[in-house]
Amino acid sequence: MNCCICASSLWDDETGRMICRPCERRIADNLKALSGPGGLYARLCLRIHPGSGNSTGPAVSGTRGAPIPANLQVLNLTANGGIVSALEAWVEDWASYGLAAVGAGGRLQHRIDWAAGTLWLNLPQASRRHPALDEFAREVWNIRKQCEALIDGDKPARKVPVQCSSAGCDGILRVSIDTPGETCRACGREYGHGEALQLTPVRTAA
Ligand SMILES: [Zn+2]
Ligand SMILES: [Zn+2]
Numbered sequence: 001m002n003c004c005i006c007a008s009s010l011w012d013d014e015t016g017r018m019i020c021r022p023c024e025r026r027i028a029d030n031l032k033a034l035s036g037p038g039g040l041y042a043r044l045c046l047r048i049h050p051g052s053g054n055s056t057g058p059a060v061s062g063t064r065g066a067p068i069p070a071n072l073q074v075l076n077l078t079a080n081g082g083i084v085s086a087l088e089a090w091v092e093d094w095a096s097y098g099l100a101a102v103g104a105g106g107r108l109q110h111r112i113d114w115a116a117g118t119l120w121l122n123l124p125q126a127s128r129r130h131p132a133l134d135e136f137a138r139e140v141w142n143i144r145k146q147c148e149a150l151i152d153g154d155k156p157a158r159k160v161p162v163q164c165s166s167a168g169c170d171g172i173l174r175v176s177i178d179t180p181g182e183t184c185r186a187c188g189r190e191y192g193h194g195e196a197l198q199l200t201p202v203r204t205a206a
Pocket of ligand 2: 164166171184185186189
């Protein structure tokens with residue numbers, strides 16, 4: 001059996017699991033990073049500049065009256081229908097397997113905290129039996145990356161080490177959210193923008 005996210009073979013003591021422990025830990029980290037008063041969602045909300053037309057924030061394009069893409073992205077992500085709804089869709093999905101508790105609504109921050117919390121709490125169970133963990137992991141990571149890219153503002157996008165997905169290749173690529181594409185130095189495989197962003201992140205010892 002292999003982990004359905006990173007394809008590494010599962011250890012004997014991981015029998016019955018769909019994903020390996022490192023992948024589970026990464027998902028748990030990403031859920032934790034999003035929620036709470038100091039989490040990415042809360043910090044992203046702070047990036048919204050009311051009356052953005054004359055905002056002095058770093059996202060301003062300088063063209064009077066023109067839309068401000070970064071600010072609109074922040075609004076889209078933080079509003080109902082954004083991150084909160086993406087997470088809640090997973091909560092409903094997991095709940096149908098008896099793996100999460102649907103929240104009672106409330107303020108957006110509260111809904112985020114609830115959704116991330118119930119998913120986090122049930123992750124060890126889900127690791128054994130949820131059929132779409134790879135998709136879930138990818139979406140949570142994408143949300144985290146989007147938040148971090150917007151919070152970082154106009155600093156160069158952070159590079160994240162990811163695992164080459166060629167069979168038998170243990171090459172590590174460094175991708176950022178704005179990468180046009182990457183090539184694995186170990187095996188020479190080329191990844192387009194979308195493909196590169198779907199590779200599984202790895203934690204480096206350094
Ligand atoms: Zn894995
Ligand atoms: Zn490779």
